[in-house]
Amino acid sequence: MRVLVTGSSGLIGSAAVRHWDALDCQVLGVDNDMRSTFFGPQGSTRWNLECLESETKNFRSENIDIRDRETLLNLFAKYVPDIVIHCAAQPSHDKAAEIPFLDFEVNATGTMNLLEATRQHAPEAVFCHMSTNKVYGDAPNELPLKELDSRWEYADAADWNGIAEDCRIDQTMHSLFGASKTAADVIAQEYGRYFGLKTGIFRGGCLTGASHSGVELHGFLSYLVHVAVQGKPYTIFGYKGKQVRDQIECSDVVKAFEAFANNPRPGEVYNIGGGRGNAASVLECIQKIEDIGGYKIDWTLGEENRKGDHICYISDLSKLRRDFPEWDIQVSLDSILAQMIEAEEQK
Numbered sequence: 001m002r003v004l005v006t007g008s009s010g011l012i013g014s015a016a017v018r019h020w021d022a023l024d025c026q027v028l029g030v031d032n033d034m035r036s037t038f039f040g041p042q043g044s045t046r047w048n049l050e051c052l053e054s055e056t057k058n059f060r061s062e063n064i065d066i067r068d069r070e071t072l073l074n075l076f077a078k079y080v081p082d083i084v085i086h087c088a089a090q091p092s093h094d095k096a097a098e099i100p101f102l103d104f105e106v107n108a109t110g111t112m113n114l115l116e117a118t119r120q121h122a123p124e125a126v127f128c129h130m131s132t133n134k135v136y137g138d139a140p141n142e143l144p145l146k147e148l149d150s151r152w153e154y155a156d157a158a159d160w161n162g163i164a165e166d167c168r169i170d171q172t173m174h175s176l177f178g179a180s181k182t183a184a185d186v187i188a189q190e191y192g193r194y195f196g197l198k199t200g201i202f203r204g205g206c207l208t209g210a211s212h213s214g215v216e217l218h219g220f221l222s223y224l225v226h227v228a229v230q231g232k233p234y235t236i237f238g239y240k241g242k243q244v245r246d247q248i249e250c251s252d253v254v255k256a257f258e259a260f261a262n263n264p265r266p267g268e269v270y271n272i273g274g275g276r277g278n279a280a281s282v283l284e285c286i287q288k289i290e291d292i293g294g295y296k297i298d299w300t301l302g303e304e305n306r307k308g309d310h311i312c313y314i315s316d317l318s319k320l321r322r323d324f325p326e327w328d329i330q331v332s333l334d335s336i337l338a339q340m341i342e343a344e345e346q347k
Ligand SMILES: NC(=O)c1ccc[n+]([C@@H]2O[C@H](COP(=O)([O-])OP(=O)(O)OC[C@H]3O[C@@H](n4cnc5c(N)ncnc54)[C@H](O)[C@@H]3O)[C@@H](O)[C@H]2O)c1
Pocket: 006, 007, 008, 009, 010, 011, 012, 013, 030, 031, 032, 033, 034, 035, 036, 045, 064, 065, 066, 067, 086, 087, 088, 089, 090, 091, 106, 110, 130, 131, 132, 133, 181, 203, 204, 205, 206, 207, 208, 212, 213, 219
């Protein structure tokens, strides 16, 4: 079995590499450390590539830019993957406004390049596309909410499980990142529906884990653990710190890709996040880190929220659980935090 992983040095990509390498598959990574171009040296994922190279048996990686169509076509013609896990992206909501063309070229055109290379040279392959809940823009904020002591909560009991895949994706404010990812999401669906390619579209909530290179503009939980352990200040962006996110550990994301690869449904869309069980507000996460790690976080509340940011976002996992009953969340939020704190302490 040949697996091709884009963004292989990043959080989700590296978890996919480890997973399929452990299953004795051949794994080819595609990553050009563009994260250091987006976020500077602290955002670089090269350290993770070095870990992968020392830990794995059947992995090699190519320093290829997914914007480079010809090189990708040649690579797919030679390698002919059975599974493509597409995780390379400009991942930040806020950063995209500073680099609008680069954001679109990586997220939208880069995805198109990979889909077309798959269609031309590996049409039988399963293609898992890592999308985002930002495709819904700020439409989830239209649900009625109530304010509790430490979090915003859905006011209507019918919304308890969170946001499902039928939430609308147009006529909402996405941020440029959300718009470029929406283009990629829809085109990946289309390669499934129109061409019959085995594409699966996974709309992530907050994806996290100890190998996240968190920075202020992306990877909130990882960055929060970083500032806690390193004794740096932290600013919360608006909503009184009561904004709710659902956190999923990267290995649970990869297991969903595997379940899809075993039983692909071309063009299907799935929300994937920690769901109700792993949902917490920023204030609650701060409290948990203080309780688990014994740190005191020096945080302040900024008045202004990030444009288009969700107030309460919980991924409804019902469709994923229904289509893949063997899949479920394995790693709790407390375990995620404990692992992240330990990893940060060892840096
Ligand atoms: N982390 C989250 O909270 C989250 C939430 C929802 C969706 N997602 C999506 O999941 C996917 C993976 O996210 P992640 O957190 O692992 O990101 P990440 O930033 O940790 O990893 C992405 C990797 O892609 C590489 N890359 C970027 N541009 C590239 C290019 N042009 N060519 C080759 N490689 C390139 C980067 O160097 C990096 O190593 C992305 O599509 C992201 O939008 C992430």
